[in-house]
Amino acid sequence: MNAPQSVAADAWTVAGRTFTSRLIVGTGKYKSFEENAAAVEASGAEIVTVAVRRVNIADPNQPMLTDFIDPKKITYLPNTAGCFTADDAIRTLRLAREAGGWNLVKLEVLGEAKTLYPDMRETLKATEVLVKEGFEPMVYCVDDPIAAKQLEEAGAVAIMPLGAPIGSGLGIQNLVTIRLIVEGANVPVLVDAGVGTASDAAVAMELGCDGVLMNTAIAEAKDPVMMARAMKSAVEAGRMAYLSGRMGKRRYADPSSPLAGLI
Amino acid sequence: MTETAQEAMISVHVNGEMRTVPGGCSISAMLESIGLNPSKVAVERNLEVVPRSSLGEVKACEGDRFEIVHFVGGG
Numbered sequence: 001m002n003a004p005q006s007v008a009a010d011a012w013t014v015a016g017r018t019f020t021s022r023l024i025v026g027t028g029k030y031k032s033f034e035e036n037a038a039a040v041e042a043s044g045a046e047i048v049t050v051a052v053r054r055v056n057i058a059d060p061n062q063p064m065l066t067d068f069i070d071p072k073k074i075t076y077l078p079n080t081a082g083c084f085t086a087d088d089a090i091r092t093l094r095l096a097r098e099a100g101g102w103n104l105v106k107l108e109v110l111g112e113a114k115t116l117y118p119d120m121r122e123t124l125k126a127t128e129v130l131v132k133e134g135f136e137p138m139v140y141c142v143d144d145p146i147a148a149k150q151l152e153e154a155g156a157v158a159i160m161p162l163g164a165p166i167g168s169g170l171g172i173q174n175l176v177t178i179r180l181i182v183e184g185a186n187v188p189v190l191v192d193a194g195v196g197t198a199s200d201a202a203v204a205m206e207l208g209c210d211g212v213l214m215n216t217a218i219a220e221a222k223d224p225v226m227m228a229r230a231m232k233s234a235v236e237a238g239r240m241a242y243l244s245g246r247m248g249k250r251r252y253a254d255p256s257s258p259l260a261g262l263i
Numbered sequence: 264m265t266e267t268a269q270e271a272m273i274s275v276h277v278n279g280e281m282r283t284v285p286g287g288c289s290i291s292a293m294l295e296s297i298g299l300n301p302s303k304v305a306v307e308r309n310l311e312v313v314p315r316s317s318l319g320e321v322k323a324c325e326g327d328r329f330e331i332v333h334f335v336g337g338g
Contacts, residue, residue, distance in 0.1 A: 026336070060297055064303065094312045
């Protein structure tokens with residue numbers, strides 16, 4: 001069996017929907033819709049996050065994201081970016097559901113502008129309401145195994161802990177808590193936010209995450225399309241490394257060449 | 264509100280801006296007058312989502328506050 005075949009067969013499922021790609025990409029911060037569409041294509045992503053914003057009524061004929069990234073081919077995951085209360089996030093997603101007809105959504109309720117750290121009290125409250133209204137929320141959260149459990153109990157269909165603050169590109173700061181979340185969860189776990197380069201994505205996958213969500217790492221690369229390709233490879237490499245079962249770590253050297261037969 | 268023989272114009276708020284539309288026009292007609300395709304946007308009227316299927320029937324009323332949104336790039 002060669003590697004690409006095994007990756008293709010290694011699908012994952014969230015809220016009853018099955019995907020082959022474990023990379024979810026954002027659609028913000030690109031220089032143009034064309035560049036954005038090319039990066040999505042290169043990433044192999046089957047899900048993109050999108051924001052819900054006012055239509056510019058002064059210029060209603062502006063090009064729209066949906067003209068460049070076809071929602072019939074790529075699953076749109078509406079987010080609640082910019083919402084600082086449960087009420088605002090719920091209101092946004094009710095509109096998103098009407099705009100797109102999708103119940104699968106990304107919930108994020110932020111605590112403050114400086115760190116964009118999630119407000120878990122509001123996030124949990126919003127999760128409970130959304131689940132009651134028939135939404136299937138994938139939830140951005142702190143890298144806290146207890147908070148992750150509480151979200152799962154509230155009906156989150158995926159747990160999406162931050163690796164580092166949104167847009168920071170610092171890489172995964174707490175490997176231990178991400179791994180604890182993975183071990184404790186019965187729903188998919190995706191690292192959402194903090195990835196800066198390909199090795200960060202590989203680390204997330206080597207920890208056993210089901211996927212990775214990123215935006216800035218691709219959009220702010222000098223060559224976003226090439227970085228998108230790098231991220232695709234990194235996610236696949238990290239996943240295969242995880243599935244293959246890495247070697248144990250030793251404190252000292254262990255020669256790779258046989259000691260017997262030395263001259 | 265008194266009805267006049269002529270179609271009275273009414274004032275509504277659309278995405279925070281005041282707009283004048285013919286009284287009794289449907290939300291669909293209002294969207295089209297702004298130049299928007301009703302099938303590409305979602306509409307909230309006075310904080311309640313208006314289902315797309317009823318945009319042709321629900322009428323704009325004086326002082327209504329509309330939010331008209333769509334999907335844009337985001338992370």
